[in-house]
Amino acid sequence: xxxxxxxxxxxxxxxxxxxxxxxxxxxxxxxxxxxxxxxxxxxxxxxxxxxxxxxxxxxxxxxxxxxxxxxxxxxxxxxxxxxxxxxxxxxxxxxxxxxxxxxxxxxxxxxxxxxxxxxxxxxxxxxxxxxxxxxxxxxxxxxxxxxxxxxxxxxxxxxxxxxxxxxxxxxxxxxxxxxxxxxxxxxxxxxxxxxxxxxxxxxxxxxxxxxxxxxxxxxxxxxxxxxxxxxxxxxxxxxxxxxxxxxxxxxxxxxxxxxxxxxxxxxxxxxxxxxxxxxxxxxxxxxxxxxxxxxxxxxxxxxxxxxxxxxxxxxxxxxx
Amino acid sequence: xxxxxxxxxxxxxxxxxxxxxxxxxxxxxxxxxxxxxxxxxxxxxxxxxxxxxxxxxxxxxxxxxxxxxxxxxxxxxxxxxxxxxxxxxxxxxxxxxxxxxxxxxxxxxxxxxxxxxxxxxxxxxxxxxxxxxxxxxxxxxxxxxxx
Numbered sequence: 004x005x006x007x008x009x010x011x012x013x014x015x016x017x018x019x020x021x022x023x024x025x026x027x028x029x030x031x032x033x034x035x036x037x038x039x040x041x042x043x044x045x046x047x048x049x050x051x052x053x054x055x056x057x058x059x060x061x062x063x064x065x066x067x068x069x070x071x072x073x074x075x076x077x078x079x080x081x082x083x084x085x086x087x088x089x090x091x092x093x094x095x096x097x098x099x100x101x102x103x104x105x106x107x108x109x110x111x112x113x114x115x116x117x118x119x120x121x122x123x124x125x126x127x128x129x130x131x132x133x134x135x136x137x138x139x140x141x142x143x144x145x146x147x148x149x150x151x152x153x154x155x156x157x158x159x160x161x162x163x164x165x166x167x168x169x170x171x172x173x174x175x176x177x178x179x180x181x182x183x184x185x186x187x188x189x190x191x192x193x194x195x196x197x198x199x200x201x202x203x204x205x206x207x208x209x210x211x212x213x214x215x216x217x218x219x220x221x222x223x224x225x226x227x228x229x230x231x232x233x234x235x236x237x238x239x240x241x242x243x244x245x246x247x248x249x250x251x252x253x254x255x256x257x258x259x260x261x262x263x264x265x266x267x268x269x270x271x272x273x274x275x276x277x278x279x280x281x282x283x284x285x286x287x288x289x290x291x292x293x294x295x296x297x298x299x300x301x302x303x304x305x306x307x308x309x310x311x312x313x314x315x316x317x318x319x320x321x322x323x
Numbered sequence: 324x325x326x327x328x329x330x331x332x333x334x335x336x337x338x339x340x341x342x343x344x345x346x347x348x349x350x351x352x353x354x355x356x357x358x359x360x361x362x363x364x365x366x367x368x369x370x371x372x373x374x375x376x377x378x379x380x381x382x383x384x385x386x387x388x389x390x391x392x393x394x395x396x397x398x399x400x401x402x403x404x405x406x407x408x409x410x411x412x413x414x415x416x417x418x419x420x421x422x423x424x425x426x427x428x429x430x431x432x433x434x435x436x437x438x439x440x441x442x443x444x445x446x447x448x449x450x451x452x453x454x455x456x457x458x459x460x461x462x463x464x465x466x467x468x469x470x
Contacts (some may be wrong), residue, residue, distance in 0.1 A: 242383055243455035244467050288470060296453065299388040315385055315453065319469035322384065322413060322454030323369050323425050323445060 007111055011118040012046030012053035013102050014039060015095050015165060016067060029066045030223060032126035032230070033268065037066045042123040049133055050119060056098035076101040079181065095122065095165055096177060096188045103174045114172040122165035126226065127213045129307065132166070132206075139204045140168040147202035148173035151192055154214050155206070162196050162203055163214050164188035176200065209298075235259050235269065237312045239278065244318050248282050258308055268307040271295055274314065275304065288318055361407050363434035365441040369425030371418050378461045379419040384454035389413070396447040404440035406431045411444055413454065 016028035016039055028039035036044075039055060046053045055070040062072055079097045099120055106112050117140060121128060140150035148170045151162035165188065173195070180191050195201050206213050217223050240253040261273040275295075279285055290304075294317045297306055308314075371380050397409050412426040425448070429440040448454075459465045 240385060242385060242453065243457070244470060246383075292470075296385075296388055299385075299391040315388065317453055318455065318467070320449070320451075320453055321456045321468035322382070322452045323449045 009051040012050030013120045014042045014055045015122040016057050027124040038123045073102045073105050112171050117168050119168050124216050127215050132213045143202040148200045150202040162192035164192045235310045239314045271304045271306050361430040362432045363437040364430045365437040367427040367441045368423050371420050373420050376461045377458050381457045382415045388453050400440045404436040
């Protein structure tokens with residue numbers, strides 16, 4: 004049987020969220036989209052198959068039950084040679100190992116294939132971050148088994164284990180450490196990093212707070228408040244036929260009011276509609292003929308705008 | 324690796340493997356920078372031709388994005404054709420009939436790669452770089468190309 008070429012994604016809904024008092028995956032940071040849905044949709048942009056990793060008793064929860072699931076495998080839970088009683092609760096590493104195990108058994112995996120693991124309590128992760136992570140993973144040296152961001156949190160930097168790409172070949176290293184009683188994924192990656200098995204990369208400069216993770220009700224409320232109060236402003240630059248129409252080469256646009264209720268985000272589509280109303284671009288050129296770039300990179304019109312983005316709507320180009 | 328906007332009207336994107344001298348002021352003196360691996364250099368010059376009563380072309384572009392996307396094209400060219408160096412210069416602003424608008428120079432161990440890479444760069448820039456040109460006619464009319 005041929006090996007498949009799928010790229011896998013794994014949403015970790017994980018922990019008991021004791022400090023939060025509610026299931027973290029149920030929380031909605033991005034308007035009213037649950038964080039499980041947000042994370043699943045985000046990974047679906049990059050992965051052929053995405054699964055939600057959960058514990059057996061979570062499987063029927065309303066915000067999880069409709070997703071393809073991989074449940075924690077009891078063989079890892081029982082694998083506690085007295086050192087790690089806590090492992091009965093599972094934890095992210097059990098989720099990751101269970102997924103690798105199940106996919107290897109059922110999906111005929113090649114060991115060089117990747118699985119992108121993303122915890123659902125990291126609301127700042129977006130397409131740009133994942134794109135950056137994947138590009139770096141594709142260019143890594145073959146001896147690296149994991150591509151991880153250097154997490155700048157607190158005093159000490161460490162390889163972030165929960166917004167991370169794992170090759171299936173790292174499985175045996177994780178298992179060995181689990182057998183040795185290590186169950187903290189951060190510690191595991193730190194050890195792998197010392198063995199030069201990790202492709203450790205820096206966060207893009209514009210996304211220093213990408214790996215923020217929200218654990219308590221207070222943190223959640225603070226985050227939401229900040230997000231709601233934040234004024235989102237983008238810069239739009241105009242060229243050629245569009246510049247002649249607008250009579251300005253650039254302008255700042257507040258986009259707070261552009262929330263697309265259906266898609267629960269502010270996208271370039273919404274921005275374009277606003278500008279088209281203002282300048283009647285459609286009289287000159289149809290939207291289908293435009294491409295669009297944000298921060299000098301080509302993107303799709305469904306790109307979700309972020310504060311301080313620089314947008315260029317690009318009429319047909321004619322360099323040379 | 325040098326990326327710069329040259330004298331505001333000439334834009335240079337440059338990608339190279341070996342150490343070359345930085346560009347000297349306005350004298351674009353490039354030929355003396357080849358290393359001993361170079362066996363072929365191919366230069367493409369794009370020149371404004373007289374078409375439909377054109378007086379001159381007026382180019383504009385987003386320099387920040389051109390530098391970033393241009394660098395991608397040149398990195399791709401270096402990798403794909405195993406080049407020693409490739410330089411792309413594109414003028415912005417007014418370029419009259421008979422003047423040069425684009426200059427590309429690829430160097431490689433052998434000529435085939437240099438020819439192929441040069442063609443790849445001009446083709447890619449036409450597809451990817453945010454540059455627009457307006458044809459300005461002798462009678463005062465004008466037209467954005469490609470609309």
